[in-house]
Amino acid sequence: MDWKTEIDAAAARIAPHMLRTPVIRITGPNLPGEVELKLEQMQHTGSFKARGAFNTLISRPVPEAGLVAASGGNHGAAVAYAAREMGHKVHVFVPEMAGPSKIALIRDTGADLTVVPGEYANAMQQAQAFEVETGAMQIHAYDADPTVAGQGTCLREWEEQGLQADTVLIAVGGGGLIAGSLAWLAGARKVVAVEPETSCALHAARAAGVPVDVEVSGVAANALGARRIGRICFEQAVRWDVQSILVSDTAITAAQVALWRMLRQLVEPAGATALAALMSGAYVPAPDERVAVLVCGGNVAPDPFRGG
Known part of the structure; x- marks a missing residue:
């Protein structure tokens, strides 16, 4: 696949529906000099996920049965928002671990919603059954070409905004965002994948040489809690x-806490995961290495204005 062409086309399709999220540069304690941040948590529904959702809906015919999606929360909110804006019905399946804040965000869009016991993989099983039963079109959270191309528009946009970094740190769950970023950059910059110790599907796949199932838990599991890394992400990670x-x-x-104290930005754990690698010393840049961090999600729980 010519990913550059696909991402260019996706950017043109979704431009009327997207916010151009800001870029800032910060310094502070525990940071290795100046760090550039892209605040993608300020995108519609609080994450980059709207990019892939809109690209999928615009680039493919939607059946009369509508749409179905499984999500840890952010993807479901993005699909529900895009479906409402484009005039399609949608059914979203989320696990209980998504938490009340993200569940309420999806309900606010008017989508049909089913909360499933367990984790993301359990929600995906029910979404797949719904797809077979009804003929609804599945919008995959991370392992589908239109989703990945849509997410790739984030790095494309960032470069248009003057990205200066040698290295970009990106949090990984199922891998749609980093797959799209790698596809767009095509080796032009170093990309570092950052995962929680207790939800690390890509790390496990790289160690095993193939995608494998992992157990998921921890503070970021409702956004980065994929049990197995996506095929597209794994291929891109190996290639680059x-x-x-x-x-x-x-x-x-x-x-x-640092993002709140420095910038007054409320960011969910997944959104802070890439920055954590720099602040904790898990990733130490080389001398004069310019680094950037993609802040990917802002749906904090509990929601400070909703109470859940």
Whole structure:
């Protein structure tokens, strides 16, 4: 696949529906000099996921049965929002571990919603059964070409905004965001994958040489809790020999606090995971290495204005 062409086309399709999220540069304690941040948590529904959702809906015919999606929360909210904007009905399946804040965010869009016991994989099983039963179109959270191309528009946009970094740190769950980023950059910059120690599907796949199932838990599991890394992400990670870094829950929480204290930005654990690698010393840049961090999600729980 010519990913550059696909991402260019995706950017043109979704432009009327997207926010151009800001880029800032910060310095502070526990940071290796100046760090560039892209605040993608300020995108519609609080994460980059709207990019892939809109690209899928615009680039493919939607059946009369509508749409179905399984999600840890952010993807479901993005699909529900895109479906409402485009006039399609949608049914979203989320696990209980998504938490009340993200569940309420999806309900606010008017989507049909089913909360499933367990984790993301359990929600996906029910979404797949619904797809077979009804003929609804499945919008995959991370392992589908239109999703990955849509997510790749984030790095494309960032480069248009003057990205100066040698290295970009990106949090990984199922891998759609980093897959799209790798596909767009095509080796032009170093990309570092950052995962929680207790939800590390890409790290495990790189160690095993093939995607494998992992147990998922921890503070970021409702966004980065894929049991197995996506095929597209794994292929891109192998092709570009991506370095994988693990961070603790304590480091993630500390990065959340730092983003609030430095910038007054409320960011969910997944959104702070990549920054945690720098602040904790899990990733140490080389001398004069310019680094950037993609802040990917802002749906904190509990929601400070909702109480859940």
